[in-house]
Amino acid sequence: MKILLDTHALIWWFGNESKLSRRASSMIANQNNTVLVSAAIAWELAIKVNLGKFDALSLTTELPRYTEEEGFKELPISMEEAVRAGLLPLHHRDPFDRLLVAQAQALNVPILSADTVLDQYDVKRVW
Secondary structure (H helix, E strand, O other): OEEEEOHHHHHHHHHOHHHOOHHHHHHHHOOOOEEEEEHHHHHHHHHHHHOOOOOOHHHHHOHHHHHHHHOOEEEOOOHHHHHHHHHOOOOOOOHHHHHHHHHHHHHOOOEEOOOHHHHHOOOOEEO
16 A cells, blocks of 8 residues: 655654554554655755754755665655645645645545644545
């Protein structure tokens, strides 16, 4: 099964796994699953580090290495997904989350997220 990680799920996986639900932790750890990490997550983390809202410079700058070591798959952002994200209803004010929704819709994969606001979109959320 393919799953797309939300930013907080990725952060918790690397730094505070106890915040993940049992199901979420199991899904990420399952070697039979393909865990997708969007380029949008790297962009979001870098912006938050730069603004001083997130204190994890090493995680941010080393994200490609960390995700590769975990066997996660990097997911680039296509123009189709960017347009789709821009046209989504503003149920969620966070543009990064809307981009993740657009990617999940385009790939027909669930988002692994604790964020219940995502349920307002035509996307499967697992937690």
